[in-house]
Amino acid sequence: MNNDEIKAALTSKSRSAKLERRGKIISFLCIALIVIAVFAIFAFVAVRGIATFVGTKVTLWNFLSKTAWAPGTTDASGVPKLGALPMITGSFGVTLLSALLATPFAIGAAVYMTEISPKWGEKILQPVIDLLVGIPSVVYGFIGLSVVVPFIRNTFGGTGFGILAGTFVLFVMILPTVTSMTISALKAVPRRYREASLALGATRWQTIYKVVLRSATPGILTGIVFGMARAFGEALAVQMVIGNAALMPKNLISPASTLTSVLTSGIGNTVMGSLENNALWTLALLLLLMSLAFNLLVRWIGNKGAMK
Incomplete structure (x- = not known):
């Protein structure tokens, strides 16, 4: 073997190096596809949502x-009646109450x-938590419609539909999520913390x-x-028990609506490009921004915890 052949053999990439490079390229393409898809969804919803305020008398504040x-329909001054405050109030109401x-x-x-x-508790409760996670949303909504709504109607009066019914349904739906993440957080606490506390005489x-x-x-x-993010974005189960009335809720047992319930009930009854359809896309944009806010809040909490 001459010098040129030796040099070529030493400088050529091995098969494992080529496979590694190919794996990096595939991984990069997958990540780029995910990023592009996310930005495309956000851009599409944003363009449709902002169209509500372009060339119309509707302002963001209104x-x-x-x-x-x-x-x-329009009011006396010709401004379309597109006030989203009742749905925003309903969404935050059921989200905060179910989380509390x-x-x-x-x-x-x-x-x-x-x-x-630790042993018996996990054997008893873990299967229950797993079962609650696997139940479809429509089943929660049907149980709420058959059990929760009549209970509220017989106990507090009214129709039974409202924020209180949505709160009870979402409470059961987000409980497994909050419980599972709380278990993980407690297990992550080092054992020496407990031992040091007990050694100092703490009960x-x-x-x-x-x-x-x-x-x-x-x-x-x-x-x-x-859990709040899950509750805020839930549509079907809440729609079945909240009443779907686009009115400001007078109390917890009066029919109300959420952003998701109005979206799911109205998106199929509008024409793409119309003001009514664009208004629904604006509600979707609000949901998307709230999801982003929840994710930023989670990252902020994680960073604060890491700094301690």
Whole structure:
């Protein structure tokens, strides 16, 4: 073998190097495809949503603050009745109330499974959590329509449809998410923290409350935010029990609506490009921006937890 052949053999890429380079290219293309798809979806929804305010008398402030939602009609001054405040109020109402209701149950179940009875607790509750995760949304909505709505009607009066019914349904739906992420956060707390607390004379409950829960706070908050994101974007189950009335809710048991319920019930009854259709796309844009806000909040909580 002469010098040129030796040089060529040493400088040529091996088969493993070629495979590695090919794998990097494929990975990059997959990531680029995901990024392009996300930006394309955001751009499409944004263009359609912003079209509501282009060449019309509808302003962003009126859209967000007015309470009359009657696409296709106008008020005395000729401004289309496209006030999204009732749907925004309904969405935030069921989201916040379901999160407030689910958080204590989720933390209690997680503490029982990880701190009080780790073996038996996990054997009993983990299958229940997995079962709740796998139930379709329409089943939750049907149960809410058959059980929750009549219960509220017989207990508090009214029709039974409203924010309270949506809260109960979403509470059951987001409970597995918050519970699972809380369990992961509690298990991530180092064992030496518990041992050090007990060695200093703290009781079991003092250790759980003062040490474990406080150390796991960023992870617990992340789980709560994920649950809120799930509740905010849920459509079918909420639509079946909230009443679908585009009115400002007077109380928790009066029929109301959410952004998702109005979208799902109205998108098939409008013509693409019309003002009514564009208004629905504006609601979709609000949902997309809220999803982005929830994700940014999760990242902020994670960064704050990592800094501690």
